[in-house]
Amino acid sequence: MSFEIRKFEGLGRLGNVLLGRPYETPTFLNLQMRREDDLSPIENQDSYKLKKILSKSNLETFFQSQHQQPELSSFPTCILYSSLQMQGKSLSNLTRIEDLFPEIFQSLVSRDEFFHLIPWDLPEIYLDHINEYISTIKRLISITSILQSKFMVNIPFRSNLAESLKELIPFKVGIISLGDISSLLNHPKFLLQYLSSIKEIITPDVMLYAPGVPSSFFPILTYLGIDLFDFTFLSTLTNGGNILEMDNNAEDYKLVINRIKSALKSGKLRDLVRIYANSYPPQKTLLRMIDKQIPLDQGTTIYGAKSLYCTDETDFSRPEVKRFRERVRDRYRLASHIQGIVFLPCSARKPYSQSKSHRAFQSAIRRTLKSRRHSLAEIILTSPLGIVPRELEYTYPAAHYDIPVTGDWSSLEREQLAEDLENFLKNCPTTIQLLGYVKGTEKRVLVDVCKNLDRVVHIIDDDVPALTSKESLYQFRHLLTEKLIIKTIPKRNKLLDFLRVVADYQFGFGVGKLLIPENVRLQGYKELGIRIQLAGKHLLTFRSSTGFLTLSLEAARRMIGTSKNIVRFDGESIRGTTIFANAIRQADHEIRINDEVIVVNENEELMATGVAYLPGKLLVDMPRGLGVKIRQKVKENA
Amino acid sequence: MHKQVNPLISDRIQEIRHKYLTQVSDTSHSKIWSSVSEKEDYITVTIVIPSKGCSWALSDNGGCSVCGYVNDSSRENQIPVTKIEDELRRLIIETKYNKPLELQIFNSGSFFDKNDVPEELRKTIIDLIKSSGQIIKLSVECRPEFILKEKTTIEGILKRLSEIKLEIGIGLESSNNAILLDCWNKGTTLEDYESSLKYLQPIGVEVKSYVFIKPPFLSEQEALRDSIKTVFDAKQMGTDVISINPCNIQNGTLIYELFRKDEYQPPWLWTVLHLIKIANEIAPNIKIICDPTAAGKERGAHNCGKCDKIVLKLIEKAVQREKLPENFSEICSCYLNWEILMNTPWESFRTRKLSKLRKLTPLEE
């Protein structure tokens, strides 16, 4: 059995599990109960008689999960063994488990399936002796090294079992089942506690199985890292407190899984989660708590789907938004030649500068200030991204987010903008003059924040017509000339400033200057992409579709000293265009999906540049699967 | 006899038992309880006498995990012998019946254990029975070790009773020794039961076997399967009567502690009904009785609350081997919940929070 991750979003994984044959996850688990009478090779007469009576009385079907579950054979199979007591083995003789398991091992050696090793019903009463028990199992596993199968263990909520089982995980635990999950669906706090207590003790190549949850919870649980579900569920949902009968819903269940898979493939799992969460109140609470408590940044791509929808409050805190706001706060600083800032509203069309309104704003600025405009920074006030510097308008998700434009801001949106603006202005020298060409909410927020910080802000009148109207623009130009004092400075290449801001946003503050010296040669356009060359060598490419830079080997050499985005490769030479996770010894934990990475060997020599398939931590922790897509390799003997 | 126990369980039971019994030691518990019920061609008189108390429950091993009968025994107090005598005299001598009597004397322990039921008391009882003249059958209970130890006593009584039949009830509970050991702390094994049975039947004693459903630490489906297997094994060994006992939760027991923590729930009535239905098929020629204590209540076998009375009626019917309805799901919607429970392999994962399950209404689509 082996598991690898193909796509990662939030904590959700699109994976591939090899169990006899490959299956794509998330999927259903075909859980089969095997009992002591199935185990015994010789059918004795008595049990035969009993079986006949049972099958005649229909009761046998109750014990056969197979009976109601649709086409289970097309899903990965896991054999469960009934509890030790049911097999006539006493739990008190923990050391005697050896008598029991070798035969099970024997029957499984040649097959590639899971089975349950730890009795899942182990009562609390036995916890004192659990360690003794675990060491017995460890010994057993070590003597049956030929075994291909991995085990599934069930970890109950709040049990001391988790701690003890920790030791077992590196051995052969392939699946952890969250047996209590269905009773916790209504208790987001406990659910998250339960999941994180388990996440703490496992490696990412262990799959998580959530038995008995309704399909409506599949998306959000996938988002939390669950890989396996099933068709049956018993739960205490608040929406009616119902038990759904599964027969009717089998198709539904499969549909949901398919939706999840395609969402993961296109990087839209979060959107699917929101759609489902909106129709189930307890899920909405859960989603809010996830955004607050779970570090989702790891599993959030640097750039993803073409558009990022922000349709309701839960989206205002989605990880892409959070990251943008954080990075602007931490990595964006005004260049030293800036003398003033003009605050502008956002536009429906992205990037903003391609919209009609921004073209009008920019032309007004150009015509008024002429070359002095290079000393003026432009910042767009928007929801939910907060403040977007003009230089980052191409950068994901600034050019990709999409909100329903109603003009009404919720209090949360207002708070977020005020928070970002305040943070920014606090770090902004008081000599910088402020001008607001905004109306409505943006204006109110701007004025309030400036008042709090005791800053002067010049602002357009409230009663002017639309900001794109001649009258308003006239007043704008008037403000620019009358209220701002912008001195002439030596001519500068504004494009360089732009690229440096992007580089800072992408790699960390200061990297822009390091990566892009004054004497580079630029070719192209912001809108189409820019090639950046240094001394005749290709250095970087700016991609307008994502708003990010891609690294050449030359750029990697300049950056290597910062030790940012470094992946340490465990081999002599890279073959092909992919590095697999098993060959990665170490990686910068700050690396995110789709980040530009620098591959070095054990002597810290540059080997290649590439793009990360997985976040840095997973690149290290995953024992297999795709790691880095190579962009450029150092030629050997060169 | 060598008794095997699992110290992990028995220590805990002993602790619980000790704590509870010291708490309730002053309360007057030496009560006598009796009842009379009329059957078609005989009358059953049942009397529960406060003997010293089951010596297994009073031993260092703590007794059975589900049993709190010892709470009502005399223990360190004097056994109210005269009261017992009076009550018996009233029931079987002074009262005249128009049908023959079957007398059940239960002492919630072992009738042939000298420490539990003193020699004189037993003699008094047998004398009264002899002088009654109405009795055709005497029913008592005893643990296997005392059956095998007190052979002479049993044979002596059998002789004295002469034409009056003797029936001894043995708590088999489960035919799976691991369950007897880990779930029950029963202190006896299937083999003990078998040798008692093999000894009693040839000397003319009828054997009634108690079959329990559901012990702690088993899931609903495991419990049902175990009880079915137990009925089957008891029948194979040749028991005369099978008494099916669904769990009811008594104070001062391990099962009560588990119940309080929501780690145990009594069986569903649907489970009991199915068990009887199957038992009828497994043992078509054996008398099966089932009289669930506290049925329909939180502490006894119960369903959703709406159908409990109806299903209890069905259980009565099943015991009488009358025809049962084909489709249980028409009786109550909670039947679907039960069916799902029986169908879910991971049911055994869920050790907690099971209490709400019965009350949920299945969604009709």
Ligand code: SF4
């Ligand atoms: S079930 Fe019987 S043997 Fe066990 S403690 Fe109770 S009376 Fe004694």
Ligand SMILES: [Zn+2]
């Ligand atoms: Zn019901």
